[in-house]
Amino acid sequence: MGGRKDEELKDLTLLGNQGTKYSFEYAPNLLETFENKHKDRDYIVKFNCPEFTSLCPQTGQPDFATIYISYIPDVKMVESKSLKLYLFSFRNHGDFHEDCMNIIMNDLIELMAPRYIEVWGKFTPRGGISIDPYTNYGKPGTKYEQMADYRLMNHDMYPETIDNR
Amino acid sequence: MGGRKDEELKDLTLLGNQGTKYSFEYAPNLLETFENKHKDRDYIVKFNCPEFTSLCPQTGQPDFATIYISYIPDVKMVESKSLKLYLFSFRNHGDFHEDCMNIIMNDLIELMAPRYIEVWGKFTPRGGISIDPYTNYGKPGTKYEQMADYRLMNHDMYPETIDNR
Amino acid sequence: MGGRKDEELKDLTLLGNQGTKYSFEYAPNLLETFENKHKDRDYIVKFNCPEFTSLCPQTGQPDFATIYISYIPDVKMVESKSLKLYLFSFRNHGDFHEDCMNIIMNDLIELMAPRYIEVWGKFTPRGGISIDPYTNYGKPGTKYEQMADYRLMNHDMYPETIDNR
Amino acid sequence: MGGRKDEELKDLTLLGNQGTKYSFEYAPNLLETFENKHKDRDYIVKFNCPEFTSLCPQTGQPDFATIYISYIPDVKMVESKSLKLYLFSFRNHGDFHEDCMNIIMNDLIELMAPRYIEVWGKFTPRGGISIDPYTNYGKPGTKYEQMADYRLMNHDMYPETIDNR
Amino acid sequence: MGGRKDEELKDLTLLGNQGTKYSFEYAPNLLETFENKHKDRDYIVKFNCPEFTSLCPQTGQPDFATIYISYIPDVKMVESKSLKLYLFSFRNHGDFHEDCMNIIMNDLIELMAPRYIEVWGKFTPRGGISIDPYTNYGKPGTKYEQMADYRLMNHDMYPETIDNR
Amino acid sequence: MGGRKDEELKDLTLLGNQGTKYSFEYAPNLLETFENKHKDRDYIVKFNCPEFTSLCPQTGQPDFATIYISYIPDVKMVESKSLKLYLFSFRNHGDFHEDCMNIIMNDLIELMAPRYIEVWGKFTPRGGISIDPYTNYGKPGTKYEQMADYRLMNHDMYPETIDNR
Amino acid sequence: MGGRKDEELKDLTLLGNQGTKYSFEYAPNLLETFENKHKDRDYIVKFNCPEFTSLCPQTGQPDFATIYISYIPDVKMVESKSLKLYLFSFRNHGDFHEDCMNIIMNDLIELMAPRYIEVWGKFTPRGGISIDPYTNYGKPGTKYEQMADYRLMNHDMYPETIDNR
Amino acid sequence: MGGRKDEELKDLTLLGNQGTKYSFEYAPNLLETFENKHKDRDYIVKFNCPEFTSLCPQTGQPDFATIYISYIPDVKMVESKSLKLYLFSFRNHGDFHEDCMNIIMNDLIELMAPRYIEVWGKFTPRGGISIDPYTNYGKPGTKYEQMADYRLMNHDMYPETIDNR
Amino acid sequence: MGGRKDEELKDLTLLGNQGTKYSFEYAPNLLETFENKHKDRDYIVKFNCPEFTSLCPQTGQPDFATIYISYIPDVKMVESKSLKLYLFSFRNHGDFHEDCMNIIMNDLIELMAPRYIEVWGKFTPRGGISIDPYTNYGKPGTKYEQMADYRLMNHDMYPETIDNR
Amino acid sequence: MGGRKDEELKDLTLLGNQGTKYSFEYAPNLLETFENKHKDRDYIVKFNCPEFTSLCPQTGQPDFATIYISYIPDVKMVESKSLKLYLFSFRNHGDFHEDCMNIIMNDLIELMAPRYIEVWGKFTPRGGISIDPYTNYGKPGTKYEQMADYRLMNHDMYPETIDNR
Numbered sequence A, B, C, D, E, F, G, H, I, J: 001m002g003g004r005k006d007e008e009l010k011d012l013t014l015l016g017n018q019g020t021k022y023s024f025e026y027a028p029n030l031l032e033t034f035e036n037k038h039k040d041r042d043y044i045v046k047f048n049c050p051e052f053t054s055l056c057p058q059t060g061q062p063d064f065a066t067i068y069i070s071y072i073p074d075v076k077m078v079e080s081k082s083l084k085l086y087l088f089s090f091r092n093h094g095d096f097h098e099d100c101m102n103i104i105m106n107d108l109i110e111l112m113a114p115r116y117i118e119v120w121g122k123f124t125p126r127g128g129i130s131i132d133p134y135t136n137y138g139k140p141g142t143k144y145e146q147m148a149d150y151r152l153m154n155h156d157m158y159p160e161t162i163d164n165r
């Protein structure tokens, strides 16, 4: 069945593991990585995460969002099941939407040291208004830093139609 | 439940407040702010506001719009419930569509002194024609001013299909 | 230009009238009618009203809905501009969603004595949940009463997808 | 190239005719028919007519609609180019939406004496409200009359979402 | 501001209450009711609840669903904020999808004794397959019981297109 | 690889055949069948055929349609590649839309003697109007004849939105 | 975390099992069941399965479909992970579309003895035509048999728009 | 009700005027303006006009289009009701699609002397083909002229899907 | 009825001509032009052509595509009815998708000598894969050549979702 | 029927070949090419491949994706049926999503030595998250290398809405 060898997969403790534990506390240490086999090339990996939920820090009410994460890997790549468990750990955690997106990006930068990364959250409305924070990062002093500036400047010029239904 | 501490939230009088009053007069003083915790980073916060309504200054008939507000915070950030109450205060106020969008942006600039901001209103039709004003702003003398020019020049080159149904 | 004669239109005081007043109080007396020219036939007139807004009776916060009204006329038919002004008069009025829909239907029954009528409101969410009340009526003792039962029994078996965005 | 023979097409004066005249006056006499070759069978022909426009009888302003016409032919069938020219003749004609739909159906009944027919107009909004009249007919004393009742009773229980954009 | 009087609202402890507590345990006792003012009429109230989440009883992983609840009230009607808090109490609760839908319906029947009720959950996929349980109920021995049979027999004959994206 | 045996497929001359010939003349004899293995059961097979094109009998201009064919097999079932070649043979053939749909159904009835069958063509517009003929058939004297009546009576009560774009 | 007890789940060998084996041979014995806890009630469970693939029995080329399965459970209910593995076992199996749908339904009837069941496959096109077989079943001699007839008679009167893109 | 003062609105003769006349001849003199209150700022006003109709200069048949007009105002701004009446005056006027769009833009340039303007018409098909002309303009010798070049070069690289239905 | 004068239209032999002949052989000589009245301005004309069909050069089976053609006219402009007849002449012609698009563009360049032109074909699938060739051209040595490079480099970065249904 | 001559097609062994074999092992040698007839021009060919399936290297479970491949040909062009068979050969092959996309692009670069190429896979979700890898390449030392950088920097700034349904 070819592809990745056992040797290459040996550090992954969560993928395909039956006894998965779900943390109810914010747990960045759940994140795991594997090695990029195409380091000579710039390419983008995007995660679509429509099942994100956290709590409002002030009122405790649940918040829901779809999060889109895109990055250009350098040496390390985040394994998707560990990402899922990490995002789950926000389930009973309270923070502003704007803070959550920055925290997630910070944790992934610390984990992978990616060339480029961006995180975009699209939340459901409270009081008739919804909030969509977007943050990004490029390795300082590289062309990826310019890429981050460029993509921020061009961000979301065609807002999707929102009617709260 | 972590995240923002009470100390950080103490200036917010409206979020989670039971006795909310709804102003029927244009009331920019309703707007409140909290502090940006990620000032070292340029990032964008977007508000989707599909429940905006005002009156026509000439005929008094009600107008309806969805408003999209995006900004890059500097030191201050607008709190979303106060934004909701501020927008509500246009409910019985009369002004041209084009003026409303510029007034809202002016008020938010005065409130937050953001690095960058844009406001786009999409109104329902009157007499078979609908009007969508878009205005933006970047801090004068900074790269954000150029960002404003750039985004205006590239604004809405793919108009959504409108058929008045 | 044919069609309806001045004689037939003489009771309509609002259509095409420049000096329209918008009532800020619930005002069922604004409703006006004209005569059905096709009384020998059962046919349906539907009004799509996406610009309805009222207030929450408890908290005073604004509510927004699209209302769909369908009826089979008997002798009288409601004139659409008067309907618009009537619906506008809920703008600063507070009531539960479920009550508003029943009140609107009651007023139209009293106005027109239609053979059949139904009113369906689809509101925007509060606290993550939206409410869509549906009510209908057929002239008692006629086949239209059975029609009302039948349509209620078959009501909305394919709920539109709602994701609050 | 088979199919319909010249003999069968000889009464059609408009189809493929270069010198087509467009009438600016309501002109039901433009309608032409050809013979049904499948009279032993009940089947339905539907016309989708998204380019209908007429005038408001009171204010003279233009109205726009998509009209859907479905019928079961008996002996005669309406030729589509003549139908197009007939609908065009409403261009500078003024009448209420509800009346227009009934007039069109009456003219087609007189022309073809169909077993069953229905006409549904969906108009663009005026003052935030749009009107969609629906009328139908089955040959009196036949099962098609019951079909008309049945389809009216079941009419449009899933209103399309209308937001005037 | 008319409508419902304070007297009528006095039993509602949650609506507009600032100090809302969110229960992390399954808590059917959170549900509150108010009185139906239109008991002489059959009408339908639908709740759209796109923010439902629970846990898998076997693996502990989070599940997400949109729940549609429709009912014909008899004497009591469920208040929507209490419904929201009740649904929230499934957040850390584990059960099969099929069981959750039946439990929610059972609780609402016990609370309101509605004439008719139905609950439809549409879950996100696990392992490439998603599950959508639908259950309903009509007061035994009444026409509403027949209504329940009828609606089950006609349930979802046009499955929405699902492609897991 | 199981399933249908060579024995069962031996009469199919077109499926998987490299030297396929495309007829430019109307050619009903191209149609081939295989045997129904589930004769004890009523079930429906639907063909979606979005690539139908023929010619106008009067003007010679090309017409385009999507055709939907559904049937309940009795003993014989039409093989799909032979159906494709048969439909292709209309490519340079001229006939009215209404006639084409009836001819296709007649040919399939003669070929398969199905319990039930229906054919629906949806054509692109000419002169701003499009035509969608629908015809069906149930074996005379059986419940399938009633099924045909029933489906005709209920046909297309929710016309898709057509705007010619 | 409540809900289903270990006792109730003890016969499920696949759900949450790390060492899952994927069969490359048609394997109906993979299917597992658990007990229905709401046997007093008729309710419907629907599975959306967009990841079905099999092979053409004649040419060996891969076929792809979305399968929709709905049933009313009696005593036993199919566990969804075992259903996934069962459907996977068609991956290298060859059969006609029409046969596959009937085989799947037969296997589920044998497994669960459901009160009612239906299976609908929607395949991607070959040669410009796609095929969508639909089959259903109700326990003979019960009202569910009539339900099967009724749903077949009403099947898919609004074909989704197919354009092969 | 604040906003624009009577003084500022005194030159508008059409907005809110009951006795509106609709010209049947091309009438650029109907256009009226009001003063821009935000001249220090570049911002965009877009008009969505889905109810445009004219005649073919050769055949006299009616044409239909949706027109999108966007401009950056300088000193003067076009009033929307006067724009509506101006566009109406094309109703019985004949010209090629490409010419109409350029004429409309020329008239608005002469009226307002805007910094930038663009006009895009999307017509319904004739003979299976539809035409969408796009034209734009920036004040010569200014950055708006470059903006016009830039937007033309980037125009419509993602054509909407057109299928004439 | 103004607009284009007879003098300006005298070279058009096909528009409005009753005796139109449809060529079954590839016939670039069918193309006709009229003069550009706005030569001082760069503007774009787009043709949407959803009714293109040709044959596979190897197998003879029919292919179907929607073609989008956009160009900036210089002196000559292609007349749309002649374009329709030209595209029709591919009906019984065989060539690869990639070749057809380049041939069409070559013929239009020879006909009109446009400043800029692009042709994009989107075909229906064969064997589960569809092909969309895109080709463009700018007058050599002008800014339009750079425009062609620029648009190619930016081509289709947001592929439409294709699922072959 | 013109177009490509037999001489030009003689190296294609798979297109139109009846005895096609489907490889169950990763088989890059299946890919075949034909010669580019428009080498003087830069143009883009896109393949839409919604029927890709492979296996997870760790768990063996099936994965599904839609793959979009775009390239600018130099001398050689990939024949689409051989591409289909090549993609099929991943059917029973296991590899990470990120690796599969890079392998496919590497094989096509080796086959065709294209000026530019990009490959984008959009997978269905596992555990609530889906992954969309995108990789591209331009001939080193040419403007196509810059094109690759440019397109990566601008990649997917408008993520499609993903909700796993």
Ligand SMILES: [Ca+2]
Pocket (backbone or CB within 6 Å): A161, A162, A163, A164, A165, C165
């Ligand atoms: Ca929405």
Ligand SMILES: [Ca+2]
Pocket (backbone or CB within 6 Å): A165, C160, C161, C162, C163
């Ligand atoms: Ca929605």
Ligand SMILES: [Ca+2]
Pocket (backbone or CB within 6 Å): B161, B162, B163, B164, B165, D165
């Ligand atoms: Ca729209």
Ligand SMILES: [Ca+2]
Pocket (backbone or CB within 6 Å): B163, B164, B165, D165
């Ligand atoms: Ca619309």
Ligand SMILES: [Ca+2]
Pocket (backbone or CB within 6 Å): A165, C161, C162, C163, C164, C165
């Ligand atoms: Ca939505």
Ligand SMILES: [Ca+2]
Pocket (backbone or CB within 6 Å): A160, A161, A162, A163, C165
């Ligand atoms: Ca939305």
Ligand SMILES: [Ca+2]
Pocket (backbone or CB within 6 Å): B165, D161, D162, D163, D164, D165
């Ligand atoms: Ca709409």
Ligand SMILES: [Ca+2]
Pocket (backbone or CB within 6 Å): E161, E162, E163, E164, E165, J165
């Ligand atoms: Ca989907």
Ligand SMILES: [Ca+2]
Pocket (backbone or CB within 6 Å): E165, J161, J162, J163, J165
């Ligand atoms: Ca999707």
Ligand SMILES: [Ca+2]
Pocket (backbone or CB within 6 Å): F161, F162, F163, F164, F165, H164, H165
């Ligand atoms: Ca359309």
Ligand SMILES: [Ca+2]
Pocket (backbone or CB within 6 Å): G161, G162, G163, G164, G165, I164, I165
């Ligand atoms: Ca499609």
Ligand SMILES: [Ca+2]
Pocket (backbone or CB within 6 Å): F165, H161, H162, H163, H164, H165
């Ligand atoms: Ca379309």
Ligand SMILES: [Ca+2]
Pocket (backbone or CB within 6 Å): F161, F162, F163, H165
């Ligand atoms: Ca359409």
Ligand SMILES: [Ca+2]
Pocket (backbone or CB within 6 Å): G165, I161, I162, I163, I164, I165
């Ligand atoms: Ca599609």
Ligand SMILES: [Ca+2]
Pocket (backbone or CB within 6 Å): G161, G162, G163, G165, I165
């Ligand atoms: Ca589709």
Ligand SMILES: [Ca+2]
Pocket (backbone or CB within 6 Å): E165, J161, J162, J163, J164, J165
């Ligand atoms: Ca979706």
